[in-house]
Amino acid sequence: MANFIDRRLNAKGKSTVNRQRFIQRYKKQIKQAVSDAVTRRSVTDVDKGEEISIPTRDINEPSFHQGAGGVREKVHPGNDQFIRGDKIERPPSGDGRGAGPGDASDNGEGQDDFIFQISKDEYLELLFEDLELPNLQKNQLNKLVEYQIVRAGFTNDGVPANINxxxxxxxxxxxxxxxxxxxxxxxxxxxxxxxxxxxxxxxxxxxxxxxxxxxxxxxxxxxxxxxxxxxxxRFNNFVKKEIPSSQAVMFCLMDVSGSMDQATKDIAKRFYILLYLFLTRTYKNLEVVYIRHHTQAKEVDEQEFFYSQETGGTIVSSALKLMHEIQKQRYPENEWNIYAAQASDGDNWADDSPQCHKLLEKNILPTVRYFSYIEITNRAHQTLWREYENLQKSYSNIAVQHIKHADDIYPVFRELFKKQSV
Missing domain, CATH: 1.10.287 (Helix Hairpins)
Structure with missing residues (x-):
């Protein structure tokens, strides 16, 4: 029996090529484990590696061996029962025993698992595979990393054209x-x-x-x-200096009124973390602006954004107004790629929801690349949801999704940023 293992392009003794081939072969099981890990993990380790369990029976290496049939001779060491020419009977059907424990499980068929560790980069690659940023075609050039040739002293080697x-x-x-x-x-x-x-x-x-x-x-x-x-x-030395041409800002808007409990905020936080990781894979320089609101809106830091709580009612338009003001002052649309994500439980003054519709239609949607709204609630939708749904029918850069439980976060995220059909 011969096993063929490709060990070309190995880094530091590791079988890099075979590792990638293994991931490709078991991508379905690995992606399923990665998807489950998103909801199982805490926010602080969402971008770390992951251990994947694969049934042992599925990881056999392909091998070449002689097929059954023909006449062959074998030597069995330690034989004290047979002599040359004796025929060995087959064991009775079902009498063979494996190498594992003799007692079987009383609740189903048991099986060994193969534990496979994937790195942080492999984890994120599988996590965001088949996803893309909508409306990216309008700003394709800004996504590219640009370089500028600059002088960097002198060197002893070079081409004649660069002689000093x-x-x-x-x-x-x-x-x-x-x-x-x-x-x-x-x-x-x-x-x-x-x-x-x-x-x-x-x-x-x-x-x-x-x-x-x-x-x-x-x-x-x-x-x-x-x-x-x-x-x-002596030759003039030139190096490539990276120019930060791809810059984006992510506005995070969240309701912190009395109706938003900590469990709802934790769900929103997981969604924001996924969005941040996704945007950093496209844009090299990404700034985050946190805006919390109840009846009034305020720009805060991350700690206050996720863990402070207020009492009273909700006026969503206050957050949209503040976002528009900050964007005009600090993030011109011709220089920045603007994204916004809003999380709420749907509560809002009925008279304020039409005002939100006007602000989005007139000031925000014409400047942002993508505006995503997630409503985290188990109740029926209210006026704010209906206003946003009406905007979704007319504008392609706004999406609304509903989250009921933590398990819905990753499926909703994939739905928001799935690749658009050409």
């Missing part, structure tokens, strides 16, 4: 000075001595010839120092 002449000549001069400084000093001393001897009557001719010979040797040595060497060459 001044730096190269400066390096050449320094090298020539270092290599010939002592020789030039000696040459100057000998030349002065030669001049003095030549001006002195009756000087020895042999000494003059000797000094002239030394001067010639020194000049030859100095002349052999190359004017420029490959060691002297």
């Amino acid at each position: 002449i001044v730096r190269s000549l400066r390096s050449s001069l320094a090298r020539r000075i270092a290599m010939s400084a002592s020789k030039r000093a000696e040459l100057k001393r000998l030349e002065e001595a030669l001049t003095q001897l030549e001006d002195t009557p009756g000087a020895e001719a042999e000494k003059i010839i000797e000094i002239r010979s030394k001067i010639k040797i020194l000049k030859d040595k100095i002349a052999k120092v190359p004017f420029i060497d490959t060691f002297d060459l």
Whole structure:
């Protein structure tokens, strides 16, 4: 029997290719486990890896072996019952026992599980597979990461077009000075001595010839120092600097009136976390603005957004007005990709719901890429839901969904951001 395992492109001894092939083969089971993990996990570890359990019978490696039939010989070590030529009877049907425990489960067929650990990146890739941001075609260029070529000092290697002449000549001069400084000093001393001897009557001719010979040797040595060497060459160095061209802002709006209990807020928080993780996979720079409201709206930090509670009624339009003001002041629509997500239990003053319709239609929907509204309640829908539903019929960048329990979060999220048919 022979097993073939592909170990090409392995990183640090790990079978990278086989790992990806394994994930592809069992993607259905893995995606189901990832989907279940979203509702099972706490908010703080929603983007960590995951352990996947797969039945052992499903993970057998393909193998080549001889098929049944034919005549063959086998050697069974430790045989004390049979001799050559004896025929071995088959065991009675159903009498074979596996290698596991002898007693079976009293509530169904038992099976061993294979535990497979996936990384954070693999988890997020499977979590958001087949999802996309609607209306992204209008801003496709802003999604790309742009680079700008900038100067980054000098380097010893490069192409001729990038040679820095001044730096190269400066390096050449320094090298020539270092290599010939002592020789030039000696040459100057000998030349002065030669001049003095030549001006002195009756000087020895042999000494003059000797000094002239030394001067010639020194000049030859100095002349052999190359004017420029490959060691002297300096090239302008250029690097790619990333330019933050893809920037987005996510407005999180939530009702914090007395009707919104902590369990409802926890459901909304899980939805916001999923949305944030999803947007960060598309946009490199993402800012989040938290706006809470009851009868009045206020921009707050994350802690106050999720865990503060107020009493009294609800006026949703106050949050929409504040969002529009912040967007105009800090996030121009021609520079930012704007997304908004609103969570509420549906309570609102009946007279305020038409005002919300007007604010969305006139000020918000023309500027945002996508506006998602989730209503977290087990009661019947009220006027706010109906107003938003009417807007959904006329605008493609608004979506409304209903969440009853925590298990509905991920299915609703997938419904909001599923890939649009072409």
